Amino acid sequence: MIGRKAIVTTSPTHHTVINRRREKAVWPNRLDLPAGWRPVGAPDTEEGCLAALRALPTPGRCAEALRRHPLVHSAWVHPLRRDTGLVVVPDLTGRFTAADQGMVLDAWQLIFDEMYADEPDDELVGWVDSTTGEPVSSKDMADWVRATVERITPLRRARVLEIGSGTGMIARSVLALGGIERYVATDVSQSAVQNLRRALGDCAVVEYHVGDAQSVAAGLDGDFDLLILNSVCQYFPSTRYLTDLLTQVAQHVAIGGHILLGDLRHAGLEPRLAEERARLYHQDGAVDLEARAQELLAKVSELALLPSWCERLERRVPGVTAVDTGPRLGTAATEMACFRFDALLHVGCPPAPAPTAPAQDATALDGADVRERRTDGPFRYVGVPNARLADEPDAVDPGTLRGGPGALTVRFADDGGDGALDVAWSPEALARRCGWSHPPLHASDMIAPALPPRVSRQLVDALAEVLREEFGTLDPALEILLTDETVTEWRS
DSSP: OOOOOOOOOOSOOEEEEEETTOOEEEEETTSOOOTTEEEEEEEEOHHHHHHHHHTSOOHHHHHHHHTTSTTEEEEEEOTTOTTTEEEEEEOTTSHHHHHHHHHHHHHHHHHHHHHHHHOTTOTTTTOEETTTTEEOOHHHHHHHHHHHHHHHTTSOOSEEEEEOOTTSHHHHHHHHHOOOSEEEEEESOHHHHHHHHHHHOSOTTEEEEESOHHHHHHTOOSOEEEEEEESOGGGSSOHHHHHHHHHHHHTTEEEEEEEEEEEEEBGGGHHHHHHHHHHHHTTTOOSOHHHHHHHHHHTOOSOOBOHHHHHTHHHHSTTEEEEEEEEOOOOSOSHHHHHEEEEEEEESOOOOOOOSSOEEEGGGGTTOOGGGGGGGOOEEEEEEOBTTTOOOTTOBOGGGOOOSSSEEEEEESSSOTTOOEEEEEESSOOGGGTTOOOOOOOOOOOOOOSSOHHHHHHHHHHHHHHHHHHHSOOOTTOEEEEOSSOHHHHHO
16 A cells, blocks of 8 residues: 655645734634734744744743833733733833933924914914814813813912913913913913913013923922923823822822813824724724824824823822812813813812712613702712713713702713723812812723824834834734833722
């Protein structure tokens, strides 16, 4: 009997593929890929693809390799994504990244100087709604100012420091509230400060300073009741810069005072904002909107934060005893109202009281108006659809939940991209918490970004190349996330 030689298949019959959730599989070339999957790497036999996957370095080995790099302060494996998540804390005080951050600040200063010098009498200069591509109208900007002033009105404010005064829209409105003994208006742009000085005239209580935020903080004298950073933090080079700034200025906030971080870009909603921009720019449907949205997101040069990151500042900034976060209050359907939030840092204020009502799922509302439920006693609903982002029958617009007896508060239920809300009401006004009161955010599985997307992308690419040189290959599903928090701080 003649023996048969085993036939070994060496032709490339399979591909390694990956989906949006960064899951991997080996797929036959003869079959069409399911929606949402794409091939990565070169085609090979099924055995070759599987062997290549087994040879990929684990996130743990990658973290160990990166800890030796001068751009890396620390690295850890994402506790909830041990197969694909690598979290890196850049050395934001190191020689290389410190220089990069200085370049970011210098670039923004140049932009604002030119902008304010060219349009000295236009207080709306530079304000464009990226979801529509149109300049923000004076009516919508008035709504934006009112939303900020409404946050400020219940607060003690005899002595105010505003970092990033711009054209003075907030300064004029806060001064109009009365009771101001000292108002220090600062901006990185000399043109902006000159325009503001000319607009306010000889106002005895106002002082003017030119400089970036940290240089202003280093030269402070005396204590303040209120520090305002409104629509400013997105221009900072990193979250570390913001944390260091807050640590400096908190020393100059009186006990019982506050720091308002207003109009913050919501990092969890940034992908949704990029999708809206992609639809605006490509209404003919001729491009892959999802891919285009990812491209737009990667090019964003402004810093975005997570509500949960802001709430953890209570443990990171000495003197801060509590942090409240909430969606922007305005009613105008602008980018700022839909995709941004406010954070109020309390300095020496009493801790928030425990909620008096158990959390109920949003389905318990059953279509009822949230405000009508106040006759039923204290309540708290979680996961309420956000009418600004969801077209659902039971959706609620957070900008409409104001006024009336007691304390009706609204905040984001979590860091997720659907912008769902947590709505609570207590019959007591809770004046000791300035009208704000809610329990801390639910535990989040999102990593707070440390840098603006454009800068982050450059650093991630550099670190990925380091790993390829170290191991000769890199898992296509591996995601490198940059944050300024240790794993212990994130778990808190």
